[in-house]
Amino acid sequence: MTSQDNMPMTRAEKRQARRIRRFDNPWMNPKLTWGVAILLGIVAIGIIGRFVWNLDLVFTGSAPLKLPPLGAENLRGQPGVMEYPLGTDGAGRDMLALIIVGAPNTLFVGLLASLIGMSIGIFLGFSAGFIGGRVDDVIRVGADVMITIPPLLILVVFQSAFGDVTLTMMALLIAGFVWQSPTRLIRAQVLSMKQSGYVQMAQLSGASTTHIMFREMLPNLVPYLFGSFIASVTTSIVTAVGLEVLGLGPQRIPTLGRTIYEAINAGALIQNLWWWWGIPTLLLGVMFIGLLLINLGLDEVSNPRLRKLS
Amino acid sequence: MTDKPVLTLKDLSIEFPTPKGVVQAVKSLSLGIHKGRRVGFIGESGSGKTTTALAVMQMLAEPGRVSGGTIQLGDTDILSLGEEQMRRTRLSRVAYIPQGAMNSLNPIMRVEPQMWDAIIAHEGHTNRAELQRRSDEALESVGLPARAGKLYPHELSGGMKQRVCIAIGIILNPDLMIADEPTSALDVVTQRQVIQTLKNIQSRIGSGLMMIGHDMGLMAQTVDELAVLKDGELVEHGTVKQILEAPKHPYTKDLISSVPLVGGESFLNPDTRAAAPKRDSREPLLRFDGVRKDYGAVTALHPLSFTLQGDTPQIISIVGQSGSGKSTMGSIMLGFNPPSQGRVLYEGQDIAGMGATQSLEFRKNVQAVFQDPYACFNPFYRVDHALRFPFRRFGLAKSEAHTRQAMEEACAAVGLDPDMVLSRYPHQLSGGQRQRLIVARALMLSPKLLIADEPVSMVDASLRATILSNIYDLKDKYGISILYITHDLATAYHVSDFVMVLYKGQVVEAGPPKEVIGAPQHPYTRLLISSIPWPDLERSWGDGRDDWNPSHLEAEAQRAGSEFRGEVPGFDLVRA
Numbered sequence: 001m002t003s004q005d006n007m008p009m010t011r012a013e014k015r016q017a018r019r020i021r022r023f024d025n026p027w028m029n030p031k032l033t034w035g036v037a038i039l040l041g042i043v044a045i046g047i048i049g050r051f052v053w054n055l056d057l058v059f060t061g062s063a064p065l066k067l068p069p070l071g072a073e074n075l076r077g078q079p080g081v082m083e084y085p086l087g088t089d090g091a092g093r094d095m096l097a098l099i100i101v102g103a104p105n106t107l108f109v110g111l112l113a114s115l116i117g118m119s120i121g122i123f124l125g126f127s128a129g130f131i132g133g134r135v136d137d138v139i140r141v142g143a144d145v146m147i148t149i150p151p152l153l154i155l156v157v158f159q160s161a162f163g164d165v166t167l168t169m170m171a172l173l174i175a176g177f178v179w180q181s182p183t184r185l186i187r188a189q190v191l192s193m194k195q196s197g198y199v200q201m202a203q204l205s206g207a208s209t210t211h212i213m214f215r216e217m218l219p220n221l222v223p224y225l226f227g228s229f230i231a232s233v234t235t236s237i238v239t240a241v242g243l244e245v246l247g248l249g250p251q252r253i254p255t256l257g258r259t260i261y262e263a264i265n266a267g268a269l270i271q272n273l274w275w276w277w278g279i280p281t282l283l284l285g286v287m288f289i290g291l292l293l294i295n296l297g298l299d300e301v302s303n304p305r306l307r308k309l310s
Numbered sequence: 311m312t313d314k315p316v317l318t319l320k321d322l323s324i325e326f327p328t329p330k331g332v333v334q335a336v337k338s339l340s341l342g343i344h345k346g347r348r349v350g351f352i353g354e355s356g357s358g359k360t361t362t363a364l365a366v367m368q369m370l371a372e373p374g375r376v377s378g379g380t381i382q383l384g385d386t387d388i389l390s391l392g393e394e395q396m397r398r399t400r401l402s403r404v405a406y407i408p409q410g411a412m413n414s415l416n417p418i419m420r421v422e423p424q425m426w427d428a429i430i431a432h433e434g435h436t437n438r439a440e441l442q443r444r445s446d447e448a449l450e451s452v453g454l455p456a457r458a459g460k461l462y463p464h465e466l467s468g469g470m471k472q473r474v475c476i477a478i479g480i481i482l483n484p485d486l487m488i489a490d491e492p493t494s495a496l497d498v499v500t501q502r503q504v505i506q507t508l509k510n511i512q513s514r515i516g517s518g519l520m521m522i523g524h525d526m527g528l529m530a531q532t533v534d535e536l537a538v539l540k541d542g543e544l545v546e547h548g549t550v551k552q553i554l555e556a557p558k559h560p561y562t563k564d565l566i567s568s569v570p571l572v573g574g575e576s577f578l579n580p581d582t583r584a585a586a587p588k589r590d591s592r593e594p595l596l597r598f599d600g601v602r603k604d605y606g607a608v609t610a611l612h613p614l615s616f617t618l619q620g621d622t623p624q625i626i627s628i629v630g631q632s633g634s635g636k637s638t639m640g641s642i643m644l645g646f647n648p649p650s651q652g653r654v655l656y657e658g659q660d661i662a663g664m665g666a667t668q669s670l671e672f673r674k675n676v677q678a679v680f681q682d683p684y685a686c687f688n689p690f691y692r693v694d695h696a697l698r699f700p701f702r703r704f705g706l707a708k709s710e711a712h713t714r715q716a717m718e719e720a721c722a723a724v725g726l727d728p729d730m731v732l733s734r735y736p737h738q739l740s741g742g743q744r745q746r747l748i749v750a751r752a753l754m755l756s757p758k759l760l761i762a763d764e765p766v767s768m769v770d771a772s773l774r775a776t777i778l779s780n781i782y783d784l785k786d787k788y789g790i791s792i793l794y795i796t797h798d799l800a801t802a803y804h805v806s807d808f809v810m811v812l813y814k815g816q817v818v819e820a821g822p823p824k825e826v827i828g829a830p831q832h833p834y835t836r837l838l839i840s841s842i843p844w845p846d847l848e849r850s851w852g853d854g855r856d857d858w859n860p861s862h863l864e865a866e867a868q869r870a871g872s873e874f875r876g877e878v879p880g881f882d883l884v885r886a
Contacts, residue, residue: 197685198696200646201748205700206673219690 125186595620821875
């Protein structure tokens with residue numbers, strides 16, 4: 001027995017030990033780690049890029065037109081050059097600079113919109129679940145009606161009426177369409193939690209309503225809130241990009257969606273300027289995969305039944 | 311023929327590999343069940359009873375596996391059967407009546423087709439008239455009318471659903487029936503009816519019966535042989551008579567003594583009597599003034615008035631079946647549920663119209679222990695949160711060290727090691743430990759009144775007596791008055807000073823326990839008491855004799871007036 005204990009672990013045993021550690025500490029979830037890493041990577045591009053790259057290159061005509069990325073050739077036979085490593089678009093803007101400015105912008109709209117949406121959702125969900133009665137009826141019906149309205153339809157009308165909007169304005173508009181599902185989710189959770197033994201126990205302990213809401217209920221809602229938050233970030237980004245690709249949204253600020261819109265508008269598909277629309281699309285794809293991984297990871301964290309000893 | 315058991319378990323071991331190492335759920339279990347015999351498997355949750363039964367059905371949950379030994383069903387080696395052969399064996403040779411039989415029926419199918427499915431799956435296509443004949447026959451054999459087959463599961467009561475499950479179980483005349491706590495979700499009256507049905511049908515088709523349960527009383531009245539399991543090991547096996555009269559293993563002795571008997575020896579030791587805490591008010595502690603509660607058209611509680619003076623500590627028991635209104639009464643007293651009519655007065659003040667300070671004072675002095683110890687702790691916090699928070703909130707804490715000391719003393723008083731439990735998370739503690747912590751919490755706050763709503767119904771049988779005596783100590787040593795809400799007349803008999811029997815929201819019998827439970831007068835009280843299974847072999851509880859007729863007694867109970875059997879000082883029940 002003792003000799004066995006002193007033996008160095010075999011590779012299989014080490015792997016088993018690692019799996020068990022992962023099982024014990026749910027936050028050591030590979031999906032979650034990768035998802036967070038991908039998103040942080042995109043943020044890092046935005047931050048580091050601002051220091052090492054010349055951001056003036058996002059302006060029209062600041063670079064030669066339609067240059068391909070390094071190692072590729074455009075239809076005119078021009079090779080990619082070091083000055084513009086990801087190529088340039090049809091209006092003479094550097095793709096790398098566009099990404100450095102645009103990718104964080106897109107992420108920002110998504111995060112801000114769902115942050116606002118979640119706050120509204122938490123407030124309304126708690127009010128509906130806790131107060132009940134007439135308040136509950138109004139909030140529930142309101143959320144149910146809003147959920148059936150296609151957001152893009154309304155937003156297109158809004159945006160064409162507003163003309164040019166800022167990123168914040170756009171986030172606010174989108175937030176008006178992402179509060180419904182958190183509201184319903186939180187309302188349902190609050191309703192079931194209100195009946196739970198520990199909330200009754202807290203009432204017995206003379207706890208105030210705010211204490212019950214924020215100290216007893218909210219901590220147990222955190223996994224749901226996280227999951228719901230990530231889901232609404234995804235929805236917000238999809239909505240924002242959808243509007244931008246339609247040519248709506250901010251006109252003067254580079255975003256990934258707007259870059260795709262301009263590429264389509266300038267016939268980039270026909271001219272085989274694949275990097276013009278391809279790079280932002282790819283980046284959006286990576287962003288969504290990151291968000292999806294976080295969501296899956298959080299699901300496993302908050303729901304131990306999904307965890308397995310893979 | 312007779313010497314070959316229907317089921318032979320030989321050195322059966324079952325293990326579950328988990329992240330923390332391999333758990334041995336069943337350790338070399340050897341046992342035989344003969345044709346026509348009823349064998350009970352008794353033990354606490356986690357002792358391997360259900361796991362053994364599932365292994366016989368080859369239905370072990372992942373990642374469990376049989377690690378050794380054999381299971382023989384007649385001459386067939388179960389473990390060597392393939393998936394398809396096993397499918398053919400299930401139900402036709404071994405029938406399993408699962409624990410939550412009430413939820414085992416398909417809610418969107420009528421009852422009959424679910425029975426036909428079973429026949430068709432084993433015997434292939436059968437004509438409609440034959441199917442109808444056999445399902446009717448099976449339903450009638452479990453005491454249900456044949457037309458019950460035309461109903462959907464939600465149209466049946468719990469007891470009826472359980473019988474339907476038994477009917478499905480016997481429809482193919484199996485050699486062995488496995489009943490896994492078949493009555494755990496039913497109340498005592500229905501329990502007795504279902505067990506009678508099960509025993510009748512089993513002796514008619516002459517199969518073996520493996521009955522799983524944790525209630526010694528029920529087991530003693532149901533089975534011929536008992537197998538006592540503890541931590542996956544068979545610690546004792548013998549006929550019921552042998553085991554009840556001369557239990558060998560200490561654990562078996564514990565199990566037998568944990569069943570409180572009406573009129574039997576008390577498990578409490580009332581040596582000291584503490585005086586009630588000094589009260590400033592001369593008003594009665596709690597007064598119900600014509601309190602009535604309606605849920606829509608249903609009246610859960612008929613107008614009820616009583617006064618609890620609270621100058622001498624007392625335990626008032628409120629007993630009744632589920633749906634009798636006893637828990638409604640508890641939540642009304644706590645102010646969680648406003649009465650539809652009447653007032654609840656705490657020291658002369660209506661609890662519905664209290665200001666913030668009064669309300670806090672009321673909360674401080676009226677505490678509760680709930681039924682479900684698993685739900686009472688917020689999973690987010692360590693368990694000491696549930697003790698520390700109210701202590702501070704009610705202004706009892708002088709300093710952090712004082713809180714700590716009070717918590718430790720309270721834990722020690724209920725027999726918990728404070729260093730072991732206080733810094734744990736709720737899921738790391740057992741149900742019994744959690745319930746004791748809730749009792750410790752009540753003790754720490756030293757209220758004037760404690761409402762204990764079924765405090766032990768979800769705790770393992772062997773711990774019930776301990777927790778009840780902890781609660782009893784609250785009255786005895788700390789002078790707290792207690793309202794004990796329960797369905798268990800035997801414990802009410804022992805702990806209480808006054809008993810109220812509730813039937814459909816009305817007090818049908820009330821008085822000192824020796825009279826009400828010891829010599830019941832009202833037909834409903836008699837029905838309840840006759841339904842309790844005791845580990846007493848002389849009693850005819852489940853032998854299927856026809857002299858026990860619950861529907862008759864219940865009809866009588868509807869007609870009979872309330873019986874009031876004397877009073878105790880300090881508690882005044884207004885006769886309606």
